[in-house]
Amino acid sequence: MIDTPYIPFDTVFVVGGTHGNERTGVTLVQHWLLNPAEVQRQTFTTELLLGNPEAIQKNVRFIDRDLNRSFLSQYINGKTAETHESARAREIVANLQSGHTGKRTFAIDLHTTTAHMGITLITNTDPVNLAIAADVQKRLPGARIYCFADSDRINSCLRAAADGGIGVEIGPIPQGVVRHDILEITAGVVQEILDTLEAFNEGNYAPPDPDLPVYLHDRQMLYPITPAETAPFFIHQALEGRDYQPLAPGQPIFQDLNGQVICYEGGDTGYPVFINEAAYYYENIAFSLTRKMPLESLLATG
Ligand SMILES: [Zn+2]
Known part of the structure; x- marks a missing residue:
């Protein structure tokens, strides 16, 4: 039996365009900004965020450096050379991190890959994140959980700025393009994660299967x-x-x-x-x- 602490999340951020040329998340966030009811739930507030607007506008992964490797304190606190992404990471932290917002936050960060990875849920080894990913996987049996042990690599991700988070990686799709089927798949994954978080907040939550690969x-x-x-x-x-x-x-x-x-x-x-x-x-x-x-x-x- 895996014990998971049930501390509800107050705010869930759905983030697209952390990588500016991964257009699926960008398009979904743009859609939900116009149709916010689709991603609202009863027990938390859903916030929509475009990760790197300048990179999105140029349809490139980043301007100076990878935003999704820019959330370590040395980048945010100005201990390294200032870049477009270190400044943007600082702005995102101010809006997302519970130390600034006073809310317990969860980030769903939307990515795409050119590799044949299907639906992948990326997480660290935090037991709550793992349990939520495992519960989402129950709803999406084809999805796989790709986990990173504690390291600079995982701690420099955008979602590390929140109290909890899952990276959604869908592919294959080329960089820089939008396609109807990947949009629909990704939208469905987000809905399942939101429903899982709603159940988690309500305490309506089964322990994860310890044998899940x-x-x-x-x-x-x-x-x-x-x-x-x-x-x-x-x-x-x-x-x-x-x-x-x-x-x-x-x-x-x-x-x-x-x-x-x-x-x-x-x-x-x-x-x-x-x-x-x-x-x-x-x-x-x-x-x-x-x-x-x-x-x-x-x-x-x-
Ligand atoms: Zn990405």
């Missing part, structure tokens, strides 16, 4: 660095599109146009995600590896 972030896998005269590598055809499928040692992960193949040399089977994510090319990241484990063991290890 969760994918714990392990590490990022980089494209091979090759000398300039060597042909570059790309995702191997056997790995392409196989997000969340087991990757065993010895299986191919990269190839080049000369037929050279590079295989996975990890010690045990991993579960890749964000395979061939367009947003990560500038960081040379080819995919991320996760470990699949039951929810209970994750909570036990923190």
